[in-house]
Amino acid sequence: MRFWALAVSSLFLSYVLLCSCLSNNCNGGTTNGGVGDIITKALFEKMLPHANTDSCHAKGFYTYEAFIAAAKSYPAFATTGSDEIRKREVAAFLGQTSHETTGGTGWKPSDGPYYWGYCYNKEQNPPKDYCQQSTRYPCAAGRNYCGRGPMQLSWNYNYGQYGETIGRKNDLLQDPDQLIKNATMAFEAALWFWMTPQSPKPSCHDVMVGNWHGDGEGRLPGYGEITNIINGGIECNKGQIPEGEDRIGYYKRYCEMLRVGYGENLDCYHQKSYAIVLLVNSM
Known part of the structure; x- marks a missing residue:
């Protein structure tokens, strides 16, 4: 009887260990969970x-809840590759969007400039209306398609293309301020930009998960390429x-808070920038 109990106990323990390995990848790979497995609400707010x-x-x-809800619309975000790759993608997304919405530049905050992300949801004093004449994505009279949301989505054709993915193209073109009335939509728009390649640019996602390996023109995979995709015409190849x-x-x-290495090629100081490219189908 004692031997039978020991055997059953050993069998049960083996089953538990096997299930644990299957869900957590015993070879040091990934759990392939959602972005919530990478960043908790407490960590998000600490960042x-x-x-x-x-x-x-x-x-x-x-809010953290809006971020998590938006990520569900893009299930490959922060779920592709090893845990290291997944953490680095989250750090990259939050790093770029924190810069886009920063309140830490132009002065010397006591805790440093890198604690002030997500302070703005709309571009302040835009220098232009960001309207590119288009029959497919026509600008509404009196509307300004300046930066809004975490990625500071700009230009009528970007509002229009994102709007198409949610069946609200005309709504967003008529009222781009919808992005600052709905935090989940604002995060979704940022993730749409992150996940969508716009030729000749790869998607930010493909760069960070290793699906893009450079283009032979001096542009290299890494965080610097993300800067080039987002704002290379202004910031890249300028030292x-x-x-x-x-x-x-x-x-x-953010990498340090997530306990992951930075990777290579963090800047685009000497990287050829992308020319301003308008998609043929946006004209």
Whole structure:
């Protein structure tokens, strides 16, 4: 009887260990869970300590719940590859969007500039209306398609293309401020930009998960390529500039908080920038 009990106990333990290996990959791979497995609400709020304070214009807008809900619309985000790759992609997304929405530049905050992400949800004092004449994505009279949301989505054709994916193209072109009325939609728009290649640019996602290996023109895989995709015409191939340093500073801080290495090619200081390209189908 004692031997039978020991055998059953051993069999049960083996089953538990097997299930654990199957779900967590015993060879050091990935759990392939959602973005919530990578970043908890507590960590998200620690990364963005001022986002819900009176110091930030967008106080209370960017919530963890909205981020997680939006990520469900793009299931490959932060679920592709090893846990290292997944963490690095989250750090890269938050690093770039923190720079885009930063409230930490232009002064010397006591805790440093890389604690002030997600302070804005709309571009301040836009220099133009960001309207590119288009029959497919026509600009509405009096509307400004300036930066909104975490990625500061700009230009009528980007609002139109994202709008098409959710069946609300005309709504967004008529009222681009919808992106600052709905935090989940704002995060979805940012993730749409992140996940979608716009030739000749690869998607930010493909760069960070290793699906893009360079283009033979001096552009290399790494965080610097993400900067090139987002704002290369202004920031890349111009040597070391404060904007690039700010993007990298946020990224490094988040990598350290997620306990993952930075990877290679963090800047685009000497990387050929992309010319402003309008998709043929956006005209």
